[in-house]
Amino acid sequence: MKSNVPPELDFPLERRIGKPSATKLHKQLGLETVGDLLHHFPRRYLERGELTPIADIPYDEDVTLIARVQSANARRMQTRKGTLLEVTVADDASGALGLLHLTFFNGWTAQKELTVGTRAMFSGKVGVYKSQLTLTNPNYVVLNDEADDEEEAKRPIPVYPATAKFNSWDIKKAVDQLLDTMETERLRDPIPQPIRESEHLVGLVEAYEMIHRPAEIGEAYKARHRFRYQEALVLQTALARRRSFAAQEDATARPPRAGGLLDKFDAALPFTLTNGQFDVGRELAEDLARPYPMNRLLQGEVGSGKTLVALRAMLQVIDAGGQAALLAPTEVLAAQHYESITRTLGPLGQGGRLGSDDDATQVTLLTGSMNTAQRRAALLDAASGAAGIVVGTHALLSEHVQFADLGLVVVDEQHRFGVEQRDILRTKGRSTPHLLVMTATPIPRTVAMTVFGDLNVSTLTELPAGRAPISTYMAPLAEKPAWGRRIWERAREEISAGRQVYVVCPKIGEKEEEPGSELALLDYGPTPPGRAEKLDLASVNEMFQQLSETPALAGVRIGLLHGRLDPAEKTETMAAFNRGDIDLLVSTTVIEVGVDVHNASLMVIMDADRFGISQLHQLRGRVGRGGLPGTALLVTRLEPGHPSRERLEAVAATTDGFELSRKDLELRREGDILGASQSGGRSTLKLLRAIQDEPLIEKARAHATALVAEDPDLAEYPALNEAIEDYLNPEKEAFLDRG
Template identity: 65%
Template sequence: MTAEVKSAAPGGAAPGTNELALALERRIGKRSAAVIEKHLGITTVGGLLNYFPRRYMNRGELTPISEVPLDEEVTLLARVVSSSTRTMRARKGTLTDVVVTDDAGTLKVSFFNAYRAKAELLPGRRALFSGRISRYNGALGLTNPDYQLLDEDPDLAGEDPEKLAAMPIPVYPATAKLTSWSIHNVVKTLLDTADLAALPDPLPADVAAREKFLPVADSYRLIHTPETPADWQRARDRFRYQEALVLQSALARRRAQLAAEEATARRPAADGLLAAFDRQLPFTLTAGQSAVGKTLAAELARDSPMNRLLQGEVGSGKTIVALRAMLQVVDAGGQAALLAPTEVLAAQHFESIRRTLGPLSRDGLLGGFGADAVQVTLLTGSMPTAARKQAMLDAASGTAGIVIGTHALLSDNVSFYDLGLIVVDEQHRFGVEQRDVLRSKASKPPHLLVMTATPIPRTVAMTVFGDLETSVLDELPAGRAPITTHVVGLAEHPAWATRVWTRSREEVDAGHQVYVVCPKIGSDDDGDFSPGEAGPADTDLEDSGARELASVTGVVELLRDEPALAGVPVAPLHGRQDPVLKSETMASFTANQTKLLVSTTVIEVGVDVHNATLMVILDADRFGISQLHQLRGRVGRGGLPGTCLLVTTLEPGHPSRRRLDAVAATTDGFELSQEDLKLRREGDILGASQSGGRSTLKLLRVLEHEDVIARARQDAWTVVGGDPSLGSHPALAAAIDDYLNPEKEAFLERG
C-alpha cells in the first residue's frame, strides 16, 4: 500500500535558525517527517525543498481514453462511473474494479487488495490515474495505477476547467511505497509552513539582477506548485544557475586555496639533465608537446604548487612531456614520483623511461652520465623484500631522482628526501585519499601533474576538474599509423568467428603480433571491467548471465586447438597471475617471441609493443566506449597500420551495439567521450559511480548546459577572485558547505 503523508501543524523555530537546516518534523510534523525520511532519506527543510520534480505533465495534454496505447505509460484525467469489489477465486484477497470516463471513452481500472481505492474512488469523483495500459480478456485497462483525487485537493477545488487544464502536474522521483502525489502534498504543506522569506540567497545580488532571476521564496513556490509552464521554467532556470554557481565557486575557492600554498620553485637548469635529454632525443617534439612543456616549465618554476590536468589521446606523447617535467625537478635538486594504477603499467613506465633516458639514467641501458645521471627506481608491492627495501632506501635518501610505483608508494614506511613533483597516470583510477597520502610525504606542497588518455568533454572538465588548469595534446607524433575498427557481428555473420582467427594468422605470418582481449579471466569470474566502464548497469544487457562470456583461460585453450593458429605461440595475461610470470609474459610478447597475447584489460594503458598490429576484442559489448578506445590504442604504435575487431554476439538492434558502432565510426576520442556521456545517461558525475544511475547533479546537465556552466564559472572566478574566503558572501559559502557533502568534495579533489 502506498505510504501516506499527513499534514501537521509545525513547531516554531527559534529566531536566527537556519531554515534550510531545520529538522523537517518542525515544519510538517513527526509522522509525516518519519515517512519522508524512511522513503526518501530526507530529514531537513532544505532537503525537501530541493527535492525538485523531475518533470511536469500538462493536464490539457493528457491521454484521451479513446486513444490509450497498449503497453505504454499514460496519465488520464477521468471521472468515476462505478466501483465494485469482489473476493478473488484463484488467489487470496479482493479485486476492486473501477470504471472511469473522460466523456470521450470509458476504461476499467483494477486494484488488488486496495482498501484505499475502494473507499476513495466513489462514483462522481474525479482523479488523475497514471500507469501502464495492458490487455485482459480482450479489453484494455489499467492495473494498480497511481492515482490522485482532484476533488479533495483544496488548491484545485472550484478551479475553472480551462485553468485546471493548463496547470502543470509536478512529477517527483517516487518510490514503490511513496507516490509522486503524496510527495507533492507534503511539499505543499511545507511551502505553507516554512519561513521562506528567511531563506538566504546564495546568488550575488548583481548576478540575480543581471539574469532577471526570481527571488528565492517565489522560485521554491513556483517550481513545486506552478500554475503555468512558464512558472516552473523560470524557477528551474534560477535553481539550475544557482547549482552551477555553487559548484563552480567551490572549485574556484579550492583553486585559490591551492594557489595560496607555498611550494618549492623548481627552476630550469641552464645545462642540466633536461637540456642533455632534449639534445639526445631522436625525434622532434610535436607543437603541442613543446607548448605544454613550456607551460609546465613555467609553473614548476613558481613558488606556488602547479596543479594541472594533462589529457591527450592514446599515443599523443604525454609520457615524454611528463618525463621532461620530472627532469626539470631533478635538475633543481628535487625528486619526482610517478604513480601508476597497475604493476604492469608501472613496470612499463620504468622500462620505457630508462630506455628513453639512455645514458642519462644512472642504470641506463647505454652506460651512464656519470655522477650527474638520474637514478630511476621502481617500487611495487610484489617486489622481493630486499629489492623493495633498497628502493625505499633510495627514495628516502634522495639517491633515486625518479621513483615509479603503484599503491606501494603510499605505504606508511615509504618516505622521500625532497618530493617536488607528483605525476599521477590515469588519474581516474585513484581517489583523493591516495593522492593526498602521497602529497603528505613532501615537506612542502609538491607540484602535481595528473594525466589521462580518456578524453574528457569540455563541460565535464569544467564541472569536475574546474580547480585544475587543463592542457590538451590533440595531435599524434609522427610515425603513428591510423587504426581501422570493424564491428564483427556474429549474430548475423556466424561464419566470421572462424575468419577472425584466419585474419590473426595473416598478421602473424606477416611478422606482426596480435592482442586478444576477453572480459573475464576464467569461468568462475564475473568480469574484468574497470569501474564505471562496463557490466550490466552500463551495457543495458537483458541477457546478462544468459550467455557465457569469453574468458582468458577458455580462449587460450580454444586457440591452441584452432587449426588456423597451429604453431603460433599463444600466452595468457591477467591480473591474478604471479607478478614474475606477468613480467615474463610481457617481456616475451615485447621481444616478439609470443605472437598472440590473450589478455584482460590489464593491457588497456601504457603497454607499448610496436609490432602489434591487430586487436581482437571478444564480447566487446561488455566494455564502455572510452575503454574500447583505450584498448585499441595499443595497436598501430610502430608506424604499421592497426586494425581492431569488435566481436559481439548481440543482435544488430541491441542498445549495446550502439557503442560499438560509435567506436567503429571515429578515432576522435573527444567525439567519443561526448557520445559516451550521452549513452551512459550522464551517470553520477560527482560521485564514485561513473555510469548509469542517478546523477547527484539536480538540475544541471553537463552536456546540455555548457553555456550555463561557462557563465557561472566566470561569475565564480569574479566572486572568489575578489573574496577568496567568501567572507562577504556568507550565503554562497553556506550553500557550498551544504551542497558539497564529503563524497562530492572528495570527488572534486580527485584531480
C-alpha cells in the same frame, strides 16, 4: 548568543510534516531533512494541454488523462490469491464520449477512493485486453469537483522521481505540506543579490514555490533555471576557492637549466616533437618555474605522447635539483612506465654508473611485490636523492618512503586514486610539490571545467608521426555466426606475419571480475520472451582453454593475464609478451592503460557490448603503436536492434576520443561526476548538465572567480559558504581533485 536550532534546510522533516510521512520518505527515498525534500525536484510536469482524451488514446504509450469513474467492481482472482479491481472511466472531451478500462491487482486503496462519480487524473501505459484499451495499476490522484478545482486543473502537475511504494502523488502531498509549514524567513539565499539581479534570477523562497507548485509552466522553467545557476555557482565557487588556496601555497620554483639533462635529452630524440607536445611542454615549463604549485591536468588521445611530455617536465625538475615521482594505478602499468622511461632516456637514465653522462639521472621502480633487498635499495635511492625519477604504485605512499627533495608528482589515470592518497605523496616534499595529472580518457571542455575546475587543463590532440590509424569493426555474431571462426583465422594471419594479438574478456573465471577494476559490467536483466537464453560472458580462463584447442591457432604461443595472478607472474607474462615470446595474450582490462607493445596489431574484444565507450576507446589504443596499422574487432552476440549496439557502432565509426566522450555523455548522462561512480544513473548534479549548460557554467565561473578574488574566505557571503559546505560535504569536495 548562537541558536541551537539548526538552519531551516537542515531541520528534520518529521518536525514539519509529521512522523508517518517523514518515516516513509526516509525509508523509500532516503530523505531526512527539509532541504532533502525541497531539493527532490520534479523530473517533469504534466500540463492540462497534455491530457489525452480517451477517444484519442494511442496504444502502447504513456498517457495522462482526467476522467470520471462510471463503475468499479472488485472480485477474487481465480488463478492466484487476492482481488482484482475493475474500473471503467469516461471523459467528455469535445463532446466525444470515450470509455477506458482500468485494472488494479489488490488495489485496496483504489477500491476505497475510486467510487462511482469520483473524478481523478490517471497516468500509465496503455495496453489491450480482450480487444479493450486498458491501463493496469495506473498512478492516479483524486481531484475535487469542477467548481472547486477549475483553477487547480490549469496548474501543471509535477511528476517526482518515486518508488512503487511511495508514488509521485504522495510525494506531492508531502511537499505541499512542507511548503505550508516551513519557516521561510529562516532560509538564506546562497546567490548574492547583485548576481541575482544581473542574471534576472527569482529569489530562493519564490523559486521553491515555483518549482513545486507552478501556477503555469513558465514559472517552473524560471525556477529550474535559477536552481541550475545555483548549482553552477556553488560548484564553481568551491573550485575557485581551491585555485585561490593553491596559489597561496609555497613551492620550490624549478626553472629550466640551459645545457642540462633536458636539453641533452631533446638533442638525442630521434624524432621531432609535435606542435601540441611543444606547446604543452612550454606551458608546463612556465608553471614549474613559478614559486607556487603547478596544478595541471594533461589529457590526450591514447598514443598522443603524454608520457613523453611528462618525462620532459620531470627532467626540468631534476635539472633544478629536485626529484619526480610517477604514481601508476597497477603494478603492470608501473613496470611498463619504468621500462619505457628507462628505454627512452637511454644513457641519460644510467646515472651513477661508470662512464655515464655528468647530468645523467637514475630511474627507480618501487612496487609492493618487490623482495626485501629490492625494496631497501629502492627506498635508499629515493631518500638519498640518487634516483631522480621514482616510478611506483601505492607502495610510494607508504610512510617508509622518503624523498631527498620531491619537486614533481605525476599521477597517471587520476580517477583510479583517492585525493587522500595523492595528498600523502604531496606531503613528502620539503615544500608542496608541483602536480601533473594525466588521463587518456578525453573529457569535453565543459566537463573538464566542471570536474577539474581547480586544475589548468592542457590537451594533446594530434598523434605523433609513426602512429598508424586504428581500424575498428563490429563483429555481430548473432547475424553472422561464421565470423566466429574467421576471427581466429584473422588472428593467425597477423601472427604468421610476425605480429602479436590481444584477446580481451570481461571477466576472469566463472564468477570473477577483475579486482579493483573501474569496470562495472552492464547487466541487461532477464532475457525477454522469445529471445535466446542469456549468454554467459567470455572469461579469460575459458577463452585461454578454447583458443589452445582451436585448429587455426595450432602452434601459437598463448599467454594469460589477469589481476588475480601473482604479481611476479603478471610482470613476467607482460615482459614475455613485450619480448615477443608470446604471440597471443588473453587478458582482462588489466591491459587497458599504459601497456605499450609496438608489435601488437590486432585486438579482439569479446562481449564488447559489456564495456563502456571510453573503455573500448582505451583498450583499442593498445594496438597500432609501432607504425603498423592497428585493427580492433568488437565482438558481440547481441541481436540487431539491441540498444547497447549503439555504443559499439559509435566506437566503430570514429577514433576521435572527444567526439566519443560527448556521445558517451549523451547515452549515459554525466554520472556522479563529484563522486566515485563515473557511469550513469544518479548524478550529484540535480539539474545542471555539463554539456547543455555550458554558457551558464561559464557565467557562474566568472562570477565565482570574481567573488573569491574579492573575498577568498567568503566572509561576506555566509549563505554561499553554507551552501558549499552542505552541497559539497568534505567527502564530495575531496572528489573535485579526482573527477
